[in-house]
Amino acid sequence: METALTAAPARATTPATLISVENVTFWYGSTLILDDVSCSIAEGEFVSVIGASGCGKSTLLQLLDGALRPGNGRVVIEGHDASKRDDSRAVVYQDFALMPWKTVAENVRLGLDYRRGDLRMKQREEIAHHYLDRIGLGRAAGMYPYQLSGGMKQRVGLARAFAVQPSILLMDEPFSALDAQNAEILREEVRGLVAEERRCVVFVTHNLDEALQLSDRILLMRSTPGRLAEDISLVEQKSDPVAWERIHYAEYRARLWEFLKGEVAAHSELKERS
Numbered sequence: 001m002e003t004a005l006t007a008a009p010a011r012a013t014t015p016a017t018l019i020s021v022e023n024v025t026f027w028y029g030s031t032l033i034l035d036d037v038s039c040s041i042a043e044g045e046f047v048s049v050i051g052a053s054g055c056g057k058s059t060l061l062q063l064l065d066g067a068l069r070p071g072n073g074r075v076v077i078e079g080h081d082a083s084k085r086d087d088s089r090a091v092v093y094q095d096f097a098l099m100p101w102k103t104v105a106e107n108v109r110l111g112l113d114y115r116r117g118d119l120r121m122k123q124r125e126e127i128a129h130h131y132l133d134r135i136g137l138g139r140a141a142g143m144y145p146y147q148l149s150g151g152m153k154q155r156v157g158l159a160r161a162f163a164v165q166p167s168i169l170l171m172d173e174p175f176s177a178l179d180a181q182n183a184e185i186l187r188e189e190v191r192g193l194v195a196e197e198r199r200c201v202v203f204v205t206h207n208l209d210e211a212l213q214l215s216d217r218i219l220l221m222r223s224t225p226g227r228l229a230e231d232i233s234l235v236e237q238k239s240d241p242v243a244w245e246r247i248h249y250a251e252y253r254a255r256l257w258e259f260l261k262g263e264v265a266a267h268s269e270l271k272e273r274s
């Protein structure tokens with residue numbers, strides 16, 4: 001194919017930092033939502049963000065996307081301020097965000113049409129079809145969103161995001177609107193695609209098993225205001241898959257659950273007192 005289908009660059013010995021969040025504070029009006037959040041994420045990393053509902057996970061993702069700007073501090077993406085719109089990031093939304101009047105293929109091409117005006121239409125179509133085939137929707141290219149199941153719609157959302165071949169994929173609870181089987185199947189698809197193309201993923205989820213299965217790292221967020229409590233690397237534990245499955249998975253799951261339970265309890269106590 002003539003088109004520029006590219007994986008992210010092969011990992012160097014020390015992976016380059018793609019995302020740098022530096023002392024970020026964010027307010028909605030007079031309400032402090034995120035307080036002094038700092039972290040950095042390297043190429044090829046799959047990082048999940050977990051925290052109680054309302055702690056600011058989606059807000060953080062929107063800051064990474066550049067859709068929101070920090071009150072204080074800065075978000076740097078590949079050396080540039082995150083507000084600079086470029087091809088470095090693509091977002092996968094919980095509610096799919098498809099254009100109902102466009103076909104599946106046109107929806108997948110959408111990001112390319114906006115961002116890759118340098119490519120001829122035929123090349124953009126070829127890239128869109130490559131990702132539709134890759135994600136098992138090749139035969140549905142001419143269908144419209146109303147004709148699709150939830151699982152199929154999210155396949156379109158994923159194909160659209162991968163099609164722009166971003167260095168960073170931002171995923172906001174992408175499987176939470178799907179039934180358990182479809183969610184499991186799509187998790188496997190995403191895991192395969194991310195590994196194949198070495199994309200960096202920042203993944204917001206409430207699902208502890210999803211986070212444990214997919215992630216290299218998990219960021220735990222506290223609430224009111226949102227701040228980072230822990231940055232847990234799973235790389236070493238996962239390097240021994242048998243020990244990971246038999247021993248460490250349950251240990252880490254219990255640790256995450258203790259944290260979340262504590263957060264929810266603290267949060268409801270605060271609400272009762274106010």
Ligand SMILES: Nc1ncnc2c1ncn2[C@@H]1O[C@H](COP(=O)(O)OP(=O)(O)OP(=O)(O)O)[C@@H](O)[C@H]1O
Pocket residue numbers: 028033051052053054055056057058059060
């Ligand atoms: N546009 C907005 N204007 C004012 N407040 C907002 C706005 N969007 C979100 N918030 C508030 O900011 C806080 C963080 O919201 P955010 O959606 O980032 O949390 P979250 O952790 O992603 O929540 P959930 O897990 O329920 O999706 C919440 O208290 C929310 O009510």
